[in-house]
């Protein structure tokens with residue numbers, strides 16, 4: 492709250508510069524930013540008004556987003572319908588392959604019309620909608636229900652990459668988000684991984700990489716073709732080809748993070764990570780590398796330190812590739828205390844993470860203050876997913892460590908994690924940041940800027956120092972145009988500043 496107070500210094504400067512001539516009309520003499528903060532303060536206690544305000548607010552990037560978790564259950568059911576798949580009737584409806592005329596199965600085709608009750612149960616089963624522990628076969632914890640949805644809708648995602656890219660752009664545009672950094676693997680990755688699935692892990696990473704290296708160029712080439720085709724098809728479906736300049740969903744930029752699933756055997760995790768690094772090196776659309784899946788899984792816990800050493804090893808081979816591993820998506824009671832003590836530290840110190848996903852268990856880490864100080868010093872940003880942490884871990888409100896990170900000066904961004912599974916959007920996360928975490932307009936604006944500053948978009952930053960543009964963009968003109976054309980990051984940052992100008996003019 493208190494955006495007005497926090498921006499008062501800037502307002503004072505404006506007033507002093509303006510002199511006494513404008514003193515007669517103080518409201519007009521305030522900067523648009525201060526007037527906007529005042530509007531924010533006026534609506535902050537009314538959720539519907541606040542929602543309206545925050546939806547229109549430019550938010551920059553959503554940096555923690557899983558492509559398969561971004562689509563809603565209704566999207567998966569529509570793709571299942573189009574692809575001739577079936578929905579099981581019990582215990583929990585799931586999307587499965589045909590034929591559909593077997594006991595316990597119904598065709599997904601027109602399911603909303605032929606069996607609205609099953610359709611409704613399927614939406615619940617494929618998401619967190621109406622989740623009540625144990626009801627209608629729902630799993631006994633939010634954590635289990637959440638992660639198990641992926642297995643029930645996954646099949647409908649197969650072959651639907653263009654549609655998934657289109658929906659993620661569509662949701663982002665509706666949320667005034669201009670960039671989404673989404674975790675997605677090309678299907679070619681499985682060609683590389685399949686042969687090592689039964690290879691025992693002997694710990695020799697150099698040998699394991701040497702065995703994979705001959706297959707990497709073909710894998711990256713096939714991935715490039717897959718994403719070229721998928722992006723072109725998404726553009727076609729959303730009518731982007733005729734747009735100059737692009738607007739709405741067509742103007743949402745995408746960056747991809749390839750990832751490893753941390754619950755797999757070491758040989759598989761290493762092969763997935765090697766593929767992810769090779770993709771990030773070869774294709775500028777793949778902007779970073781991640782490691783995902785439940786961090787409290789017994790395999791994920793047992794191999795955590797090994798996975799961080801794998802990231803360290805591959806990072807040394809590919810030093811330009813940026814990492815944003817999920818780390819510290821844990822809390823007291825979910826795992827034994829020993830597993831709460833080192834995950835974030837190893838992600839930062841061993842793997843060399845530029846950002847970390849979640850970081851919820853920071854207060855349980857050994858020497859957490861020093862780790863926080865290091866993250867603040869080295870500008871290792873934390874991706875905050877308020878709804879996801881509430882639903883999966885039961886951590887929210889005053890129990891959430893966002894205040895601790897902010898106090899320590901660690902940069903943070905607000906992100907969605909799995910907006911479709913959680914049935915949220917980024918506006919909702921901004922709203923929670925206000926109502927549960929006490930952030931004000933200035934804080935949210937800083938978070939939106941951070942979401943591009945700490946994005947893995949290639950190119951130098953627009954900012955030479957906080958809010959001081961590089962010399963080329965001290966004023967608009969040909970030199971700035973040339974600079975923006977050379978840097979996707981700076982171009983996105985420039986766009987956000989223009990969006991803020993337009994937004995703040997409204998107040």
Ligand SMILES: [Zn+2]
Nearest residue numbers: 557817848908
């Ligand atoms: Zn995540």
